[in-house]
Amino acid sequence: MIVKNEEKNIERALSWGKGIVSEQIVVDTGSEDKTVEIAEAMGAKVYHFDWIDDFSAAKNYAIEKCTGNWIAFLDADEYFNSEDARKILEYIRITEDNGGEGIFSMLINLDDKGKIDSSASHIRIFKKLKNLRYKRRIHEELCYDDGHEIKVMDATKALTIWHTGYQTDVYREKKASKRNLNLILKEIEENPEQYEMYYYLGNEYCGADDFEKAEEAYTKYIDHLPDEITGTDATAANAFRYRLHCLLQQGKENETIIASYKDAIQRIKENADIPYAMGKIFFNAGFYSEAYQAFLEALDRLEKYGTINKSEIAMQNISTIYELLSEACLKVGDMKNAVKYSSSIISVNKYSAKGLVVLLRAFKGEGKNPVPVKDVINYLSKIYDFNDAKDISMIKAAAEAVGYEGMSEFLT
Template sequence: MKLSACMIAKDEEKNIARCIESYKDVVDEIIVVDTGSIDKTVEIAKTLGAKVYYYEWNNHFAEAKNFAIDHAKGDWIVFLDADEYFVNNTAQNIIPLIQRLNPSFNTIACKMKNIDYVNGKMLDEITHVRIFRRDGNIRYINSIHEILVDKTKNKILKAFLTDEKELLIHHTGYSLSDRGKKAERNLELLLLELDKAPDTPTIYHYISDCYFAIKDWEKSIEYARLFIHSGTKFVGYNVKPHQNIIDSMLRLKFNADAILEEIHIAINKFPRHPYFRFYLANLLYDFKKYDEAYNEYLMTLKLQEEYEDIEINSMPANIHYVYSFTGIIACYRNNHEDALNCFVKSLNLEKTQPDHLRRLLMIIKDFPVEDIILLLNSIYNKDDKEDLDFLVTTMAGVPLPQVLAYYSTLRIKKYGSDDLTVVYMLLANRQYDKTFAIAQKCLHEDPSNKTFAAIVAVSALMNGNGEYLDWVEEHASEQMQRFVKAMTKYEVFVFSQEYKEEYLNLMIHLYLFGTKEILNRGVQLAQYFGEKIIYAELGDLFFKYENYTVALELYQRYMTQAEVKKDDLVNRIYTVGLCWYKLREYEKAVTSFIEAYDLGYRRNDIYEFLRWSMDRLPKGNRLEERFLEIVAKIKI
C-alpha cells in the first residue's frame, strides 16, 4: 500500500515546511500544486522532496485540489492545507490505521484544533476528513469552502473516526485579529454564488459566518436562519448557525427572553453539546440567578468531559471561563475553598487573566507567604519574563507586599527593570528613601503621572522625613499638597469634587503599602469634602479590597451625614447587607437585605443572598416569616 500527500499552496513559505515535515517520513510521495506563489514556497517544497505542479488560479479551490489528486499515485491520499500539520508525531499512525481499517471505510476523519496564529491560543476544535482512498469518484466540490464527496450516484462517503491520541491536526490559518479581512474576501466570492444557495444551502451558512466576522450581526442572523430553515444537514457545522444567531443577538442586545428562547431551541436540538449550556449559564449569571448559573456551569463541564461528537466545539477554549465563573459564585456563597480550587483550575488553563488572578490572591492573601509563593510557582514560570511581568503588574493592585517584593526582585535580577517595577519592589520592602528618590525623579520627568504622585506622597508619609514631606508640599499638585498637610500638620481644608480622583488614588496606594495608622489618617480626610458622596465612594474602595468592616463604617457615615436619594439609599443598604454577609453576620445581613427589599430593591441577586444567609441561620428565627413572604412573592 502506498500513501500520497497532496497540497495546494500559494505564498506559504512560513507554513509549508512544518506541514510537510509532519508527515514526510510516512508518505511515498508529496504532491504540491502551486497556485501562483511569489515567495519561497516552491523552493522549500522541492527541498523537502515534493513534486511541484503549477496551476493557473481560477478562484476555484475544489478544481485546484482535484488537479493535485489527479497527479497522485498512492492507494490513499493525505490532503492537508499548508497551514495544517499533524502534531505529537501522530502521522506515524496513519499506515497502521489504514491497514486495520474495515474495507467499507473510504475516508478517515480526525480531530482538528484551530489555533490562533497570532497568540497561539486554541479557538475551537472540529472533526475533518483529511485522509481518503484514491478513487476517481472521490472529489472536491465548491469553488470556496470546498468539501469532499463521493460523486457516485446515491453513495456517500463512509468515514472512520479516530481518537485524537491516534491522529491530531493543528490548523493555524486564522486569527481573531484579522478574520474580518478574510471574511470580506470570502463573502465577495460567496455572494457571486448566492443564486445557487436554494440548491446548495451551505452557501447560506458560509455567508452567515462571513457577516458575523465583519460584525454585520443582522445579516449573520438572516443567513443563519435561511440555512436552518432549509433543513440541510452539514456534518460538523450544524451547531454553527445557532451560535451565530445567539452571539449576534447578544451583541445587538436583544431582549433577554428572545435570546433565552434561542438558547433553548439549540439545547433541545443539540442536547449533548456543551456550548449551548455555557450560553445558558452565562445568561443566568447575567440575570444574577447564581445558583441556577452554577448548576449550568457544572453541566457544561460534564458535557464537555463526555463530548465525543464531531460538531465544531469552541468549549475547550473557554473552559477557563467556566471555572472562573463558578469561582466567583463560590466566593459569593462564602465557599472560599471551592472558589480557590476553581480559580486555580482557571489559571492553569489560561494564566494571563488578571481578574482571575486578583480574585485568587484575595482569597489566599492571609495564607503564609511561603504557601502563596508555592501555589503561584505551580501556575507560573518564575524564570519567564512575561509571567513575571504579569505577576508583578497584577499583584501591584493586591495587598500582598511581601509576595510582590519576591516577584519584583526576581524580575529585576533576571531581566533588568523599569522604574515602576523597582518602586514596587522597594515599597514592598519598605525602603522608602529609595522609593521616594525614584518616584521623585519620575515625577520631575512626567508631572502628570498620578501613580508616581501617589507613591511620592506614600513614601514621604511612611518615612516621616521632614525634607520629603516639605518637597511634596512644595512640588506636588495642589491636591496632594493639601492631603499631606492635613495628614501631617492637621490643617483644615475644604476639598471640592475635583480632588476626588487624586484622593481615591492616594487611598489605594495607602491601602496597598501603608500602615493601618497612616491609612486611618487618610480615611479621616474624607470629612473635608463638601459632598459626602465621598464616604460612599471610599466605602466602595474598601469593599473592593474586601475590608468590609471599614466599608460598613463609611457607608453608615454616608447614609447618616448626606441627603441620599432613594435609589442610591436602597443600593447602599443592599451593599451594607453584602458587607454583613461577607463578615458572616448573617442575621444582620438578612435584616439589611429585607430593608433594601422593602424600599424597592428587586434585582435577582438579593434573593440569592437572602436565601444563602437564611440557610446559615437556625430554623424558626425571627426573620424567617418575613423571608418566606418575600420568597412567596418571587414565585408569584
C-alpha cells in the first residue's frame, strides 16, 4: 500500500493480511504523524517515495519492492474482513490453474453510518508481471503497457473490500484541499482521450455543489459510453444517477430530467438504482403515477437481475421503495395496491409505523365507505398478536393517527 498520514487506519490495514501474505510493503509519501512508526512496529517493510502528484508512480514503485508472485494492493482505508481474507489464497490457486493474471473483487464504499454509498469491481489482487503496472495520476488503472487485456477471474461474489474513505470527515478534508480536482484536471489535459476521467471530474464538482460543471462533466463521460451498457458497469450507472441529481439541483425543466432518465433506463437495462432515484424525484415533485411506475421498474430489475455489483442502493432501501409505492397508490386512489404494498411492509416488519398507517388509510379510503373495523381487525390478526400489549398499542396509535373511528374502542 501507499500511505500518507494514515495513523487512524494503518493498524487495521496491516491486520487483515496477517497469516496470509508473505510480506507487507508500505510506501510512505510524506507522513507527518505516526503512520511509519506503527507500520514498522507491525513488521511491515517501509519505503519512502517523494510525492510527485502521481498515484500510479507511487504504486508502481511499491510493486517494484514486492518479492512475491502475487500482490494484494489496497489503500490504508480499505480492508478485507477475516472471512474473505481466508479465501484469497484458494482463489489465487484457482486463477493460476486457469491461466489468470488478476482477480476481480467487489469494493464497497461505506458512509458515516456504515451503510453502502456505492460499489464497483476492482482488480486489487494480481500477478506480479513485468509489464503490468498502473497508469494515470489519479483514479489509477492497472493495465499492460501495450494495452492487451488482463486475464481476470471474477470473484466479486466471494471477495469484498470495504472502503471507509467516503466518510464525511475524510471526504471533507480531501475536498477542501482540491488535491483530487487538480490531479484530475492535469490528467485530462495530458490525456484528453481518457473519457472516464470526466466521471471523476463530475464527482469532484458535484461534491463541491457546482452542479452545472458536474452535469457537463458527467455528460461528456456518458456521451462516450456505448448505446447498450451491461448491468455490471456500476460507474456508468452512477454517472446517469448523479447527472439526474445535478439536473434536479439546477432546477432544470421536467422534460430535461425525464429525457435524461429515459436515456438511462434504455441504455442500462439491469440497474435498479436509476429507477429508484427517479421514483423519489417523481414522488417529491407530486408525480405519483410516474413515481409508481419507476418504483415498479426498480423492483422488477431487482427480481430479474439481482444485486451483484449493481443496484445495492435500491436493495438497501427496499423498505423505502415499498413505503413510497404504497403512498403513491394512496395519492392516486388505488386502494387495492396501497393495501398490497403496505401489507408487504408489515409482513416483514410489523412494527413499521409507516406501513401500518398507510394500510389503515387504505382501508379507510376517502372515509365514506371504510372497511368495517371487525374486518380490519381480522386482517391484522394474521400479522399481529392481540394478546401482546405492544402490538395492541401499535395498532391503536396508528388508528388514532389516521382517525379510524371505532378501532381503539373495539380493541379496548
